Amino acid sequence: MQKHPGIKDIARIAGVSIATVSRVLNGNSYVSPELSKRVLEAAGKLKYQPNRIARGLRKGKTNTIGFLIPDIENPFFSAIVKGAEDFLRKFGYTILLCSSSGIAEREDELLNVLFSHKVDGLMTIPLESQTPYLEKIERLGIPVVVIDDIIKKKDVSSVASDNYSGMSQLMRYLLDTNHKSFAFLSGDPHTYSGKERLRAFRDVMVRQQENVEYEILFGTYTFNSGIDMLRKLKRIPDAIVCGNDMIAFGVLTELQRMRYKIPDDVSITGFDDVLFSKMTNPPLTTVRQDYYMMGEVAAQLLMDSLNYKKRDSVLLKTELVIRGSSRE
Amino acid sequence: MQKHPGIKDIARIAGVSIATVSRVLNGNSYVSPELSKRVLEAAGKLKYQPNRIARGLRKGKTNTIGFLIPDIENPFFSAIVKGAEDFLRKFGYTILLCSSSGIAEREDELLNVLFSHKVDGLMTIPLESQTPYLEKIERLGIPVVVIDDIIKKKDVSSVASDNYSGMSQLMRYLLDTNHKSFAFLSGDPHTYSGKERLRAFRDVMVRQQENVEYEILFGTYTFNSGIDMLRKLKRIPDAIVCGNDMIAFGVLTELQRMRYKIPDDVSITGFDDVLFSKMTNPPLTTVRQDYYMMGEVAAQLLMDSLNYKKRDSVLLKTELVIRGSSRE
DNA sequence: CTGTTAGCGCCTTCAC
DNA sequence: GTGAAGGCGCTAACAG
Secondary structure (H helix, E strand, O other): OOOOOOHHHHHHHHOOOHHHHHHHHHOOOOOOHHHHHHHHHHHHHHOOOOOHHHHHHHHOOOOEEEEEEOOOOOHHHHHHHHHHHHHHHOOOOEEEEEEOOOOHHHHHHHHHHHHHOOOOEEEEOOOOOOOHHHHHHOOOOOOEEEEOOOOOOOOOEEEEEOHHHHHHHHHHHHHHOOOOEEEEEEOOOOOHHHHHHHHHHHHHHHHOOOOOEEEEEEOOOOHHHHHHHHHHOOOOOOEEEEOOHHHHHHHHHHHHHOOOOOOOOOEEEOOEOOHHHHOOOOOOEEEEOOHHHHHHHHHHHHHHHHHHOOOOEEEEOOEEEOOOOOOO | OOOOOOHHHHHHHHOOOHHHHHHHHHOOOOOOHHHHHHHHHHHHHHOOOOOHHHHHHHHOOOOEEEEEEOOOOOHHHHHHHHHHHHHHHOOOOEEEEEEOOOOHHHHHHHHHHHHHOOOOEEEEOOOOOOOHHHHHHOOOOOOEEEEOOOOOOOOOEEEEEOHHHHHHHHHHHHHHOOOOEEEEEEOOOOOHHHHHHHHHHHHHHHHOOOOOEEEEEEOOOOHHHHHHHHHHOOOOOOEEEEOOHHHHHHHHHHHHHOOOOOOOOOEEEOOEOOHHHHOOOOOOEEEEOOHHHHHHHHHHHHHHHHHHOOOOEEEEOOEEEOOOOOOO
16 A cells, blocks of 8 residues: 555645545535536546545445355356356445365454455355354354355345255156166265255155165265265266266266266266366266356345345255266 | 444453553553453453454555456466465465456456555456556556566566476477377467467477478367367367367367267367366366466565565476377 | 554535 | 534554
């Protein structure tokens, strides 16, 4: 922060008081055309840029939104951020982005940092569901929207995809196409989405009357974890249902290395439909989440909290995307 | 920004002056253990969080770094951001991230927003090389580091990979493995990296004495652009050299759809070595850039400018990664 | 060692 | 319609 022109400077040049400068720059109170013109000219000449820090201090509003996510490198998260950013910009807000890199303490620490920066609102994709972090969040005293989790607390808004219904639909499709044995390679089960997908898988399996076999393994939402889990499988079933696309990529890669034919020998499915899902060979059958819209909706919810103090939770539809990695 | 405890509140509770509170909280001046204890207790009880906005206004330093990138959804960029963020956090800085979504005017506008927020420094991956934006940047009056471009201006630091040498090395390898005809599918040639890669390709082709044939097409650094360019090719050569991995993915997908055998019929190469490059089938031969380190180096350069007013430009090594998409 | 005071740049009553 | 003055929360002199 160097010494740069302030309203004082432009007041001096325009030969008016700083109050007048403030008024024309904010355009809320009437100022004579004559003075207006002089002020605007001086501002232009000085290339004046308002100091939002000072303004924030005075108005108690920084026009800044904190965004705390688990991992910026995950394309799923960054697409959400993009959706939110595009939306928020229209309202003059800027995003203060922090990534916890999957570390819980850092998540907590960054929350304090963001709060310290006096963000007007907070958007967050929690590392895990139901943690002290989530409880802390609602006592923050600023509008919060939680993404990829559904919170019932009345002080925070939330938005997530309908993971349960998406996974159910996928399972029904697999059953309809005559798959009899399954493996479910779950991502982190502490996560809201992890829980929901697993719950759907189990429910479908249990309700199924015919004799189906299945096995469930736990890992993380990563490529390498997919490979690990695959290796631990007791046997290769008709279909390997993966917790997300990243896991599926790992499974696909490893299975091909082992000379299995996909989908002839075994079907593979993912969840998310990230950009790369259609690029694999064969392309991946998966459940699409509209992450960009998720970001937009989250931003909309935040604006609602900010302006009308309205809280809400929305569940987004998912869509089954059938591609070549599952046999018909 | 609600009404939350300030040093005034804790001064009242601890029965001391606000100056004393400030002193113990910042720990720069000696305060008696007795008072210190009372202050700390009061602060703890109130769950006090310093207001960095006010502090920033007073100190002329916000501990905030602006980061302006073309597209947050591009894994290449977000990896760079991650590298920088991890580094900057250790120094107590937070990143204010903005994405121009590839729109030049927005890039300019966001620069103003960031400046208005009184960031202490700026990191940016420019949309294009040599634009008014770049010229504006050096007159900002704050330390700047430009990433993925090399700037010779003495007021800004910069860091980029050695694209020229990386592409040269790749071409030599292709020549050594007996490829005789080539297509170069360039990304945006206004970009520093685009220019350098193209220049390397041309130089190698021109210097080559034996009769080699080649064709050059221009597009953007995207999956779809890869498909488009492929379709415009006059004929399928021995090797298709792509401007980056995303283009290569498009080419790979489309070529396989057309029933070509990779690499038997044609070799394909990329540039960047993003996460997914090893997941395609066959995995992609490419040139690795260490984006995470690029972010770290950029952050380091920024800290140097901030602390010692030292400017520098660094060129990072690349590494040829040979995988299955090119024949031996 | 500790308290009092003066701003950082801006917006906003309150007078004129 | 316009100017003067106070204060947002904090830090950094300056006194004592």
